[in-house]
Amino acid sequence: MIMKSAYFPLACVLFLMLAGCYKDTASVDAYVPDNSSASILRAETDIELGKIIQQRGLHANPAKDKNLPSIESPLAQLGMKLFFSKALSGDLDVACATCHHPLLGGGDNLSLSIGVNATAPDVVGHKRLLQGKLSPGVPRNAPTTFNIGLWQNVMFHDGRVEQLASGIHTPDVAPAEVDPHAGSNLVHAQARFPVTSNHEMRGETFDAGGTTQSCRDKLAQRLGGYGDTMQGKLSDAETRYWLDAFRAAYAQPVASAPELITEHNIAAALAEYERSQVFISNPWKHYVEGNLAAISPAAKQGALLFFRERGQGGYACASCHRGDFFTDEQFRNVLLPAIGPGKSNASNPNLQRDYGRWLVTQQETDKFRFRTPSLLNVAVTGPWGHNGAYTSLPSMVEHMLNPFQAALNYDPAQLKQPGIQTGQLQQNLREMLTGDSDLAGQPYPPEDVGKLVAFLHTLTDPCVTDKACMGKWIPPTEQSRQDPMGLQLNARLEP
Ligand code: HEC
Ligand code: HEC
Known part of the structure; x- marks a missing residue:
């Protein structure tokens, strides 16, 4: 950890030394404007980056040609209410926002998410703890919901919700x-699954033994106050509150609860809210659009390292983190240290292993492959990796520079969350190496880490770190007072 955090200052010191040395040269030559050699060098970097941007056809507007809703739209507003309501969980204790909070980068700041059985249901972030047993049951890190509408092909770390030519595949149907x-879209398809997961929202007893579909339908019936008498029945005032909200959002003022409050309409509204979370207006975009002062010289160096091919002064990061959304949506084994319970272990809880894409395709070559994440807003979406194994961005970048070395030397002490299983690290690494690793590493000058991190920071939209700007995506407290049973999540960071 100490070594890792040292890279930032080191990069800064090197940069200051260089900057200082340009100044001296300039002041010696009386005929040249003050910072000429620095600005010539800067101009060269800008020219090089300009070529890359042009060759790759980058425009930094991945939302172009996408039809994404505004947060002001009635359906997105209903979706926001639902996203923040614990009414969608079996035991009325978890909301989507518990693990995807707009003020936590659209995630939960945890390596591995905690849904049901938390010591304090409204606490989010790294002080959210499990009751009793401390080992997390959710095997993966919660990806951000920011820019979720920009994915073209796959949802989830293993892509188990997938756009096919003829429609959308989900885990509910055969391969x-x-x-x-x-x-109607990938985000809608995805939104139907968290409520069916025992560890995330369903709990152990709600519709126990039922199917994913019966669970969704029963949750919709409970919310609308119709159908069977169910566990955790809501008050009449609460079901009335939801009927009013659905009638307003769907502009059907006289429709009944069974007509309106369906699992389809719940997921559709959730998806509209999520798809309205477009946060792409970052310094890198301003730079690509021509404001050469929008990003720092260190970030420009980092951008060159990021885009250039190996052997041409770069690390070819963009061969996978491709295009304006910084992902090719393909699956790769990049040797992330295997921590946590793992996902392939339903029958054997001691396996602590996650085969990733293999779980979807059963193809041997897909073992340990995970989806290439987008890097937009990556500075605020930690911990990083499909299981949150890295808790600082520099250490994640170090991993991407030399995966095998990083995995071999992985220090579990960086995990801030108690109880995460780490017993199988070396055994899993050995098994990962028998397959195809998709990312070759190499030794690298330590200052490159700081440059790459500086570049990654330019991908953060300032809105996402601005409480006032994000306010539009968080239901107002007054609304929570209107919620008769007080099921709206009013998240807090402290127990
Ligand atoms: C307990 C925490 C938790 C809760 C509650 C939760 N999620 Fe998630 N979410 C996760 C985790 C973990 C993943 C990654 C799972 C995987 O890839 O296998 C995920 C994945 C997602 C994704 C896919 C993101 C991507 O980049 O592919 C979306 C979208 C999402 N959740 C939306 C929701 C919605 C909508 C709800 C409420 C209905 C919800 N989540 C509730 C933890 C949670
Ligand atoms: C071979 C394809 C590939 C290359 C090349 C590559 N990455 Fe990645 N990157 C991935 C995949 C796949 C993941 C997710 C791995 C996982 O979760 O198991 C990832 C994860 C990341 C993450 C964590 C993101 C998150 O949200 O958790 C960062 C940061 C990152 N890469 C940066 C880089 C940088 C910087 C480079 C160049 C030095 C690079 N990557 C090169 C495929 C690649």
Whole structure:
């Protein structure tokens, strides 16, 4: 850890030394404007980056040509209410926002998410703890919901919700089949799954033994106050509150709860809220659009390292983190240290292993492969990796520079969360290496880490770190007072 955090100052010191040395040269030559050699060098970097931007056709506007809703739209407003309501969880204790809070980078600041059985249901972030047993049951890190509408092909770290030519595939149907109930887009299809997961929202007893579909339907019935008498029945005032909200959002003032409050409409509204979270207006975009002062010289150096091919002074990061959304949506084994319970272990809880894409395709070559994440806003979406193994951005970048070395020397002490399983690290690494690793490492000058990190910081939209700007995506407290049973999540960081 000490070594890792040392890179920032080191990069700064090197940069200051260089900057100082340019100044001296300039002042010696009376005929040249003050900072000429520095600005010539800067101009060269800008020219090089300009070529890369042009060759790759980058425009830094991945939302171009996408039809994404505004947060002001009625459906997104209803979606926000639902996203923040614990009414969608079996035991009325978890909301989507518990693990995807707009003020926590659209995630939860945890390596591995904690849904049901928390010591204090409204606490989010790294002080959210599990009751009793401390080992987390959710095997993966919660990805950000920011810019979720920009994914073209796959949702989830293993892509188990997937756009096929003829429709959307989900885990509810056989491999490679289209799910007729998936909804109108990937985000809609995804939004139907968290409520069915025992560890995330469902709990152990709600609709126990039922299917994913019966669970969704029963949650919708409970919310609308119709159908079977169910566990955790809501008050009449609460179901009335939701009926009013659905009638307003769907502009159907006389429709009944069974007509309006369906699992389809719940997921559709959730998806509209999530798809309104477009946060792409970052310094890198301003730079690509021509404001050469929008990013620092260190970030420009980092950008060159990021985009240039190996052997041409770069690390070819963009061969996978491609295009304006910084992902090719493909699956790769980059040797992330295997921590946590793992996902392939339903029958054997001691396996602590996650085969990633293999769980979807059963193809041997897909073992340990995970989706290339987008890097937009990556500075605020930690911990990083599909399981949150890295808790600082520099250490994540070090991993990407030399995966095998980093995995071999991985220090579990960086995990801030108690109880995360780390017993199988070396055994899993050995198994990962028998497959195809998709990322070759190399020794690298330590200052490159700081440059790459400086570049990654330019991908943060200032809105996402501004409480006032994010306010539009968080339901107002007054609304929480209107919620008769007080099920709106009013998240807090402290127990
Ligand atoms: C307990 C924490 C938790 C809760 C509650 C939760 N999620 Fe998630 N979410 C996760 C985790 C963990 C993943 C990654 C799972 C995987 O890839 O296998 C995820 C994945 C996602 C993704 C996919 C993101 C991507 O980049 O592919 C979306 C979208 C999402 N969740 C939305 C929701 C919505 C909507 C709800 C409420 C209905 C919700 N989540 C509730 C933890 C949570
Ligand atoms: C071979 C494809 C590939 C290359 C090349 C690559 N990455 Fe990645 N990157 C991935 C994949 C796949 C993941 C997710 C791995 C996982 O979660 O298991 C990832 C994860 C990351 C993350 C964590 C993001 C998050 O949200 O958790 C960062 C940061 C990152 N890469 C930066 C870089 C940098 C910087 C470079 C160049 C030095 C680079 N990557 C090169 C495929 C690649």
